[in-house]
Amino acid sequence: MSDFLRIFALCQIFASVPVFADKIALLVIDVQNCFLPTGNLPVADGDHVIPVINDIRRKYDNLFSLVVFSQDWHCVDHVSFASQHSGKAPYNTVILQYNNEGMLCDPTSQCDVEYNITQVLWPDHCIKNTTTAEFASNITKKNSDFIVKKGYHCKIDSYSAFFDNGGFSHTQLDRKLKENKISTVIVTGLALDYCVFYTAKDAKKLGYNVYVVEDATRGVANSTSNGAVKDMNNRGIHIIQSDQLEDIMDKLTSLGNILQGLNCFWYIVNFVITVDLVHSLASL
Known part of the structure; x- marks a missing residue:
């Protein structure tokens, strides 16, 4: 009986450690100096997402299997910059044409156009290796967080943290999520109507369960x-507020705790059966 009690006590300890039915990743999209109110491409109240994201991490960091920061990382002459298009101003749109290999077609040369992509022209922003491209200084960030750079191809933009806007190339994000067996992503950051939106759409398309925390985002x-x-609602993406996360995280993780308990119960049953078998054999 003493051995049984020891096994039961161990199971009680194991049951206090969550085993997640869903492995969850927090995605923090483009919370960089360039998108804050003092940046080159300010998002109104963009700095207001920071305390919300920090609070999410304070409350639930131990439930995230992975935290990812995406980082817009543009060259100085990026095709999305209005400064690269004569006669155009920020927030104008143009049509960019690409061949079947994803190469930008130069209007002055012959090119077999396969794709026409509408591009909003932006102020120069988030230029790589500058302070404007750095993450906000007051956002909670840890050495274990994974950084995904995007928008570094000079001839095509990349709103999504998964793919460029033409779907010609991909980042490391999907591979990293799959390596960590992530099934659910919780998306926050800037901006709601562009990079958060495209990231959430691609995550859903790739088969992830997707939540967007609306009050942890701001739009252009x-x-x-x-x-x-x-659009996200129509795609089955969950649009939530941060105060709903407690119930959502509980639902996503509670099945894992039930499974933990069942595993422990099964371990006890097998232990009892084994002990009974040993005693039976000893009495022969």
């Missing part, structure tokens, strides 16, 4: 933000 414009939220 109300009209495009409202459209993005409607």
Whole structure:
């Protein structure tokens, strides 16, 4: 009986350590100096997402199997910059043409156009290796967090943390999530109507269970933000507020604790059966 009690006590200890039915990743999208109110491409109230994201980490960091920061990382002459298009101003749009290999077609040369991609032209922003491209100084960030750079191809933009805007190339993000057996992603950051939106769409398309924490995001414009939220809802992406996370995290992780208990119970049953068998054989 003493051995049985020891096994039971061990199971009680093991049961206090969560085993997650869903492995969850927190995605923090582009919370960089360039997108804050003092940046080159300011998102209104973009700095307001920082305390919300920090609070999410304070409360639930131990439940995240992975935390990912995406980082816009542009060359100085990036094709998305209005400064690279004569006669164009920031927030104008142009059509960029690409061949079947994803190469930008130069209007002055012959090119077999396969793809036409609408591009919003932005102020120069998030230029790599500058302070504007650095993460906000007051956001909670740890050495264990994984950084995904995007937008580093000079001839095509990349709103999504998974793919460029033409789907010609991909980042390391999907591979990293799969390596860590992630099934659910919780998306926060900037901006709701562009990089958060495209990241969430691609995550859903790749088969992940996707939550967007709306109050941990801000958008460039109300009209495009409202459209993005409607589109994500239609795709089955969960649009939530941070105060809903407690219940959501509990639901995502509670099945794992049940499974932990069942495993422990099964271990006890096998132990009892083995002890009974040993005693039976000893009495022969």
